[in-house]
Amino acid sequence: MDWVRILLSRCAALFRRQQLDHDLDEELRAHVDLAVEENLKRGMTTEQARTAALREFGGFTQIQEQYRIQRSLPFLETLAHDIRFGFRQLRKSPGFTSTAVLTLALGTGATAAMFSVVDAVVLRPLPYNNADRIVSIKPYSASSYWQTTSWPGYLDMRKLNESLHSLAGYAPYWGMTLKTGSQTQYVHVTQGTDNFFDIFGVQPLLGRTFLPGEDNPGKNNIVVLSYEIWRQTFNADPHIVDKVVNLDGSPYWSSESCQPVSAFH
């Protein structure tokens, strides 16, 4: 238990340095004065009394130094001194300081930006089941140019597929206008086939994803909200499922009275 008390006392001393220095000075002066008084009573001259008192005391500054080191955490005190000295030096040469600060700021900023990209793209695992078993199939034309697949082409591939567990198609990065109340907002949309979510093995937080056949015309009026849209635009409404969402102001979307809506992360 002793070391706890010692540590606490030393930490407390860090913040009362001047007061404690003053106290120590006064205490040591009192010691010498008391010794001088006693020596005078013994019949010494003022000069002799003082010399004798100081001799008996020993090294005055050594004692002060030893006391200060033991009183607090000299390592931290030195560190604080160095930091204060550093700031004074920086204030003296503002040109150098601003160059150094700017360099550091830009360097830190660039590194942080780079890291967040690398973290998101490379380091953080994708939140899918068996992410290492999901592949993207890229069809090429006869003249070996990459090209997208037509809807009938996709249906053929899906029918003939024997190598993959399932095969989904999607058309990425559509933009659509989402109308909620008096507000409109441009949102990114990806159109997927009915088995799109099966590939990734993700479950919605609320409601459901697509049922088989819900990618056919007339049945494809179902939208799955992203977690961010659900939170930001719909205030994380827990009753969002089965509500009508107006996309692109199209009667196709809005005329349906009962569009199941799900949110997934």
Next chain:
Amino acid sequence: MGEGKSDVLQGTLDLMILKTLESMESLHGYGIARRIEQVSANTLSLNQGTIYPALLRLLQRGWIKAEWGISETNRRAKFYSLSRIGRKQIEQETENWERIASTMARFLATTD
């Protein structure tokens, strides 16, 4: 230092201070130093100043407490006294020291 005087062993000064405060109740640094010199009949070579780091060590452990007061000659001085923990600690420190002293005595007796 002076001939025929012994250096103060590490750790013994703390116990001397504790015992001094036990018999004197409350005393300033100079008084403690003079008392130790008197009790030891001037056989110790002790720089009076060295009691201050020792006093600080005891303060930090919470064995003694300090407060400012007025000396018998009307001088403002810091007075030290035992704390509750310190009073208990004396017993243990005394036992410790007696064990060391008796061990030492046994060694000295065998070489004779």
